[in-house]
Amino acid sequence: MTQVSPSLLASDFTRLGEAVGTINRSHASMIHVDVMDGMFVPNISIGFPVISAISRVAEKPLDVHMMVTDPGRYINEVRDSGGWLMCVHYEACTHLHRDISAIHDAGMKAGVALNPATPVELLEDIIDDVDLVLLMSVNPGFGGQKFIPNTISKVKRLRQMIARRNSGAMIEIDGGVDLTTAPALIAAGADVLVAGSFVFKAPDPIGAINALSELG
Numbered sequence: 001m002t003q004v005s006p007s008l009l010a011s012d013f014t015r016l017g018e019a020v021g022t023i024n025r026s027h028a029s030m031i032h033v034d035v036m037d038g039m040f041v042p043n044i045s046i047g048f049p050v051i052s053a054i055s056r057v058a059e060k061p062l063d064v065h066m067m068v069t070d071p072g073r074y075i076n077e078v079r080d081s082g083g084w085l086m087c088v089h090y091e092a093c094t095h096l097h098r099d100i101s102a103i104h105d106a107g108m109k110a111g112v113a114l115n116p117a118t119p120v121e122l123l124e125d126i127i128d129d130v131d132l133v134l135l136m137s138v139n140p141g142f143g144g145q146k147f148i149p150n151t152i153s154k155v156k157r158l159r160q161m162i163a164r165r166n167s168g169a170m171i172e173i174d175g176g177v178d179l180t181t182a183p184a185l186i187a188a189g190a191d192v193l194v195a196g197s198f199v200f201k202a203p204d205p206i207g208a209i210n211a212l213s214e215l216g
């Protein structure tokens with residue numbers, strides 16, 4: 001089954017606890033939490049007090065997507081607020097290897113995220129060190145955007161790199177994922193699908209999560 005990590009960004013923030021409860025009762029593998037700083041991306045979302053509140057009611061691991069400049073400054077804060085996996089952007093780190101090592105030293109899984117225009121080939125010298133690669137299939141900063149089809153080619157090329165290097169890294173896709181875009185992603189080798197709008201704008205969010213997870 002495909003792993004699904006529903007993004008709380010698309011949920012009703014006045015009912016965040018209920019949204020976490022919805023994910024708890026579904027077949028989701030993780031809960032995707034989007035942190036934005038207004039610098040790396042134009043938008044500002046949520047910070048550590050809110051992540052702590054989410055983690056108090058979450059029954060699935062928190063997959064924390066850091067869309068912030070120099071995310072290495074916040075490793076202890078992500079861990080202390082309940083992060084299980086901390087994903088940092090390749091484009092936001094001056095010393096990516098140091099940040100990935102520090103995330104592991106803090107006791108978390110480590111992921112690296114790529115913007116749509118960043119080639120997967122740049123991961124050749126870090127792929128052995130990460131647990132997950134997050135490929136953005138929209139430009140980061142906002143939910144509800146249109147899926148960028150070039151992502152399919154990136155997934156295939158990354159899957160080949162992972163096989164050639166005998167890496168255990170998982171491939172996660174984030175942005176514009178729904179029942180129309182997911183099948184080609186799964187066929188290309190994606191392991192984890194993030195879905196925000198598709199889940200939380202659906203009349204039956206649990207059904208939407210489970211439908212995605214049953215695709216692959």
Ligand SMILES: O=C(CO)[C@@H](O)[C@H](O)COP(=O)(O)O
Nearest residue numbers: 140141143144175176196197
């Ligand atoms: O990281 C981001 C946006 O920057 C995502 O996690 C979005 O929250 C996904 O939302 P949808 O495209 O599924 O609505």
Ligand SMILES: [Co+2]
Nearest residue numbers: 034065174194
């Ligand atoms: Co995200």
